[in-house]
Amino acid sequence: MALILVVEDNIENMELIAYLLRSKGYEIELAMDGKKALxxxxxxxxxxxxxxxxxxxxxxxxxxxxxxxxxxSNTSVVAVTASVLPNNKELLFAAGCSEYLEKPFAIDDFCEMVSRYV
Structure with missing residues (x-):
């Protein structure tokens, strides 16, 4: 089964994402800041x-x-953010992000997105 890293500083969001991923059988690791993610x-x-x-x-x-x-190079990175700044999406793709999902997201959209990458 796939191993997924979730990097999220909001505990409620992290718990929701972790729950969704574990319910699909994925193994996960969690980080609440960038340093821990690296x-x-x-x-x-x-x-x-x-x-x-x-x-x-x-x-x-x-x-x-x-x-x-x-x-x-096979590891995909998906940004999940509540940011509404218009140029963030372009900046993320330019930095190497595979996909961008805005919070709040629909659970079905999130699960579909994950299944595309693992």
Whole structure:
């Protein structure tokens, strides 16, 4: 089964995402900040990384930049964020993000998105 890293600083959002992924049988690791996400990415070979953008310690843009320079090229990174800034989507794709999902998201949309990458 796929191994997924969830990087989310909002505990309620993290719990929801973790619940959805575990209910589908995925193995997951959790990080609440960018520094921890990078530590876990060095330790494990993730099939998918779900990354919030506005994080403590190190924001998601910096995490994405560092991840993309060190990750296996087969690892997809999906941004999940509540940001409504118009250029964020373009910046994320330019930084190497595979997909962008806005919060709040529909559960079916989230599950469908995950299934495309693992």
């Amino acid at each position: 530590e876990l990415a060095d330790k494990y070979n993730f099939d998918l990384i779900i990354l919030d953008i506005y994080l403590p310690v190190m924001n998601g843009f910096e995490v994405l930049k560092r991840l993309k320079s060190s990750l296996n």
